[in-house]
Amino acid sequence: MPLLRYKLEKYSSSGLLLSSADRNWNGLVAEVRSHSDGVIAKNTRQPTTELVFDARGDSGSVVTRKAYDVIEQTPTRRGMAWICPKGIQEDLVLLSACMPDLLHVHLGAEHFSAEALGECFDGSEYLTMRFERGFEDDLIASISNAILLELKNSTPSGKLLVESLACSAAARLIQRFTSAMPSRLASLERVPNAGVKRIRQVMDYIEDNIESNISLDDLAAVAYLSRFHFARSFKSATGKTPQRYVNERRMERAKYLLTHSTHSIAEVAMILSFSSQATFSRAFHQHTGKTPNEFARESRAWRQNLS
Numbered sequence: 598m599p600l601l602r603y604k605l606e607k608y609s610s611s612g613l614l615l616s617s618a619d620r621n622w623n624g625l626v627a628e629v630r631s632h633s634d635g636v637i638a639k640n641t642r643q644p645t646t647e648l649v650f651d652a653r654g655d656s657g658s659v660v661t662r663k664a665y666d667v668i669e670q671t672p673t674r675r676g677m678a679w680i681c682p683k684g685i686q687e688d689l690v691l692l693s694a695c696m697p698d699l700l701h702v703h704l705g706a707e708h709f710s711a712e713a714l715g716e717c718f719d720g721s722e723y724l725t726m727r728f729e730r731g732f733e734d735d736l737i738a739s740i741s742n743a744i745l746l747e748l749k750n751s752t753p754s755g756k757l758l759v760e761s762l763a764c765s766a767a768a769r770l771i772q773r774f775t776s777a778m779p780s781r782l783a784s785l786e787r788v789p790n791a792g793v794k795r796i797r798q799v800m801d802y803i804e805d806n807i808e809s810n811i812s813l814d815d816l817a818a819v820a821y822l823s824r825f826h827f828a829r830s831f832k833s834a835t836g837k838t839p840q841r842y843v844n845e846r847r848m849e850r851a852k853y854l855l856t857h858s859t860h861s862i863a864e865v866a867m868i869l870s871f872s873s874q875a876t877f878s879r880a881f882h883q884h885t886g887k888t889p890n891e892f893a894r895e896s897r898a899w900r901q902n903l904s
Contacts, residue, residue, distance in 0.1 A: 607641045608632075614698065615748045622756055623814060624705035625763045627744050631697040634658070638690040645703040646726065648766065649679045650741035651696065658694035662687060664728045671731030676738045680770060682726035700745050708767040714825050726774045734773065740766045752880060753810070753847060753870045758840040760813040764825040795820045796834045803843055807850050810870050811843055848884040851877070855889055856896040862889045 608630060615629040654675025661670045662679070664687050671677065673696065681687055683706065740762045747755045802819045803811065816839055817827035831839050847869055854865045866877035881889050 607638050608701075617748060617759075620751070620756065620759075621810075622759050622763075623812060624707040625759070626703045627748055627759070628701045629745065629748060630699050630701060632692055632695060632699060634692050634695050636689065636691050638687055640686065640688055642686040643681050643683050645705055646683045646709070646767075646770065647681045648702040648704065648737070648741070648770070649681075650700040650702070650737070650745075651675065651677045652700060652742060652745055653698055656694050656696045658692050658696050660696075660731060661689065661691040661693075663689040667728060669730035673731070676733050677731050678734060678737050678741065679731045680726070680729075680774065682728060682774070685728050700741055700748075702741070702744060702763075702766070704763060704767055704770075708763050709771065712823055714764070714768060714771070714823055726770065729774065732773075734769065736769050737766065740769075750879075751872050751876065752844075753872070753876075754840050754844045757811055757813050757816075757843055758838075760824065761828045761838065761840060764813070764828060768825055793834075795822075796831065799831065800842075803846055807843075807846055808868055808870065813839065844880075845884070848881065851881060851889070852885070852892065852896075855893040862893070865889070 612631045612633070613628060614631055617625075617627045651673050652675065654673060654677060656673060658673050659670055660673055660679065661668065662681075663669075664681070664685050671679070743762055744759055747759055752758070799816050799819050802816065806815075813824050813828065816831070817824045820827050820830070822830060828839055831837075831842070835842060837845070851865055851869055854860055854868065855862070858865075860868065862878070863874045866874045869877065871877035871880070878889055881887075881892070885892060887895070
């Protein structure tokens with residue numbers, strides 16, 4: 598069953614504030630929903646692993662959940678999270694008060710596969726994931742807040758960022774909520790050595806495709822690593838996450854185009870796969886401290902002084 602269709606069946610379309618359905622994120626869909634008090638879901642079986650995160654925590658609600666005769670109640674607060682693993686049937690989800698702006702992240706099975714997590718995993722570990730009460734976890738909170746920010750303010754490297762975060766979230770859930778063998782869990786802590794040649798090949802690939810929508814799968818395939826281990830190996834080798842590195846290279850390409858081409862700012866934004874000129878201008882200012890207009894004007898003046 599497609600992820601989007603399932604979510605609409607579970608919660609209906611009411612209360613949907615934001616969705617990644619049109620973002621082309623691989624293996625996950627994220628939404629922000631505002632839920633009224635009362636029963637919000639009943640007798641639904643999970644085709645994916647669902648992570649729910651409360652970034653606000655100001656509703657005062659108590660969340661009651663029931664699955665297989667296990668009943669759990671959690672008073673919500675900022676940073677509280679819940680999971681419902683794939684295959685679990687939630688008999689009831691009940692809110693004592695309305696809860697606005699809840700983040701729902703549905704992770705497909707591919708994020709729990711050997712391709713994503715490494716050859717020590719065979720993809721079955723997540724089937725042992727436990728249905729438990731609400732929990733607080735600093736890593737899950739950081740990941741959820743970053744996904745939420747990307748939902749609210751789309752960036753050209755957002756796809757790469759979110760797919761990296763999804764791998765990290767899957768690994769953390771495996772560590773916390775499954776009975777995977779300790780030797781397999783330990784493999785998540787090791788940072789593989791991709792080698793200088795492979796990292797150089799990844800960097801060359803980024804340079805050759807900087808105007809395209811680069812995904813984590815693309816980069817991991819170049820390095821011949823799982824998505825999770827590639828992201829860790831790349832940061833270990835370069836000191837930067839793949840998303841940060843791609844962002845920086847994209848900004849350098851933007852500066853080149855603004856200085857050496859006749860393209861308008863809107864055209865540069867389109868060439869570099871930004872969703873709009875405003876999004877590009879905001880990202881450029883964050884990176885350089887200048888607007889594209891200011892940078893282009895100063896660059897033209899500098900070149901004229903040299904001539």
